[in-house]
Amino acid sequence: MRRRLSPYERVIWAAGERLPVNIAAVARVEGRTTPERVRAAVAAVRRRHPLLGVRIADPGPWQGRLTTAGVPDPGVRVIRAADSGGWSRVVEEELPRPFDTPAGPLARFVLVDAGDAFDLVTVYHHLVADAVSAGVVMRDLLTRLAEPDPAGPPSYSPAGPSGPPRRASADGDAAGPGPVLAAPADELIPGPRARPADLLRTARALGGPVRAPYPGDGRLAYRAWSVEREETELLLKRCRARGVTLQAALCAAFARAAAPGRPARIAVAADLRRVLDPQPGEAMGLYAASFVVPVDGGTPDLWASAREARAAIHARLTPEELRPLVRVFRLTSFLPHRAVGALLRRGESRGPRFDVSVSNTRLDLPEEYGPLRLTAVYGAAHTSLSGAPLVIVVGLGGRLYLSVTSTAGEEAAGLCRRAMEHLLSAG
Template sequence: MPAFYWIKKILFIMNRKLLFLERFIYGDGTIPKNITFTVKMRGTITWNNLRQALAKVQAKHPVLAAGVVEDGTGVPWFVTPAAVMPVPIRVAERYTDDDWLAVSEEECARPFDMRNGPLMRFVWLRGANISDLMLVCHHCICDGASIVTVMRELLLLLDQPDAEIGSYNSFNSIRDVVPVEVLTNAGVRFRGKLVSLLLRIFLFFAASAKPIKWGRSYFVRWQLSQEETAMLTERCRQEEVTVHAALCVVFLCAFRQVKGHQAGRKVFCPVNLRRYIPAIQPDMLLGFATSTTLTMDANPELPLFEKIRRLNARLTNQLEHMDVYGKLATCEYQHPLANRLERFFSNAKGNHDLTFSNMGRLDIPKYYDLFEVDTVHNPILIFKSANPNGIIASTFNEQLSFSLLSNDAYLPEEEAVAIKDAAMELLFKELMELAAIQAAIQGS
């Protein structure tokens, strides 16, 4: 490897304690909590270009050179080892368009060397003129936005090996992320200690909860056409609501239709911290997010878009008044409870129907000089923790794609398919009404 990369690794050494949200994802380090992200490309790449591109990406992001080391008290730290290992590359032959699915399941279940790192690896499913390129990251270093960033940088370097992708120093502690006046605020400190105490009491009484007998994890995938995607976007624009709010309500209605009164009308939505915290740059890797929980109106007589408008208003209000710094500061008091919380959530059913993560329009070009990105598959993560019902949405090449991920212990696959069908039937009903109106206007 060129000396340039070793110099950068020396300059950007990591040695910091995991923030609580990172530590909660890390757990005790023994359970794989991996994310895979795959693109299908047409064209050719070379081993040397791939190796060089991965080296430059690893050199940019300090956490990609680090492992996780626990100190004498069991507290985990991100630490750059004396001998930094390059990102491992696994090459396999590509035979069908579905090969990546089986490989993704394997990679989700395959643990990392947490102590020595790196906590990212790469799989190249190689065909004659078509390849699937798969990134695999541990979730404690990488959220959805992070893994898209890495893939975008990697594709750029495969096409233009001399391109510059920059560099940065990662934050060293919670004090680099949350202002000191928040961390030292008496009210924040009191709330942090109180929440920690209440959690400790709750976990004491919840310790006897019956373990869940986990079943088979699975994922259901589908997408809208470019025309359908455009129609949904236009309808939401006309109704002055976000696509995110519309999809939340559509999926909650579908859960209600399939699960009946077992459905809770609540959706859990991760929120990208980068929009709130200047210290976290847009291209910086991190493995955690804040969140918001939204509840759909129960009145069955309300029209669909009235439900969407009400949920959209709640979402807007929550995002505008979200106390991100206070949340992060309060969470730091929960470090002693991290392992007990993880054990609890491994058996908790939760009071929400699903987690909905809308990645939006992916910042990945379709066309390059040397190749073309044919398909971008939504990230896959298989966690046996808390309620695993999750839907991921993203838009690439003007097409909205969905993945529903769950486990038979929580949601049988046939019910997941029924929820997908019910959601799309409801969505298309609204789209067809819009299409009929537009056709009538054009015909008049």
């Protein structure tokens, strides 16, 4: 594989030279495995998802190329659970660690072995993966680990996000024939080239007042928690009865916690796959964007605030609003990538343009993989130096798994506690 970076990818590459741009997903699994099996699974899944083994080649002032040439398999670091300080500590260590983009690969893994159970921490440069990509790779890895012989042809393949159980190919690739590749997001956007009007739409989606940076010592802190099935079922029932989505309810709760008495600015992640043509399906890549919506944190009725948030989010999830968020980067092609990185760093140093980011993802993952059982999935992201809390919510098996990353430490943790109290106590 060898191709030019698209304009959107080029901006993320430039950002990564000056700012953190890493994401992670954690699978908590009941059952046994070995480091050798994990390394074999990573090598097999790389054959299906070549972006697991790429680097940036020929990094000139205006362009670079993604290539698999000379890139080793992603590394698998192995630690014992008793020595790790907890898998969340591993996430705190791994997220701030930059990738060597000229050497690659742009993904790495950590196995936290507890004997009868293990945690698999998967870390990616945002250039090659989004939340859906991380979920697909997680499923394919667990599918491969469920096999009795990692060197032989698979005999078990669970139901994937897009269909019923499938047999994998005889060459040993997990979860179906490979490789799975798709063009980058900006090449799959139908319609005209970038226009000046795209700048206006992007400014409206991402612009707004800059708030003061959150206090903190610069050290990344990661906290994770979950909501039990009974509470999750009750919450979803209330959302349906009130005519709101879970995402809108979450935004309303965090707005109350972050900015009581005034409108809060909530950053929302959007999956672009719905507006691309052809859709990239299960291909790895960055097929996501984000926008900011104002949410009234001072409304006495949380559900009224959630309904307003739902309307604002729904209005931004149209193709007409989402496509310019990626298409606009074509207008930066005349700038050297170092200049792009410097501009992004300068904007980040002024402070965040949102109070909190709330990303809600439903990963359609099986829980059973032969002798292995997936018991929890957590997400994580480190894409800001301002301290603004980045909250990720993952739905799996009728439960919610939540996490927050921030350099604001206890302030971010306190915000999450207040938000969950608002959310779960709303009648």
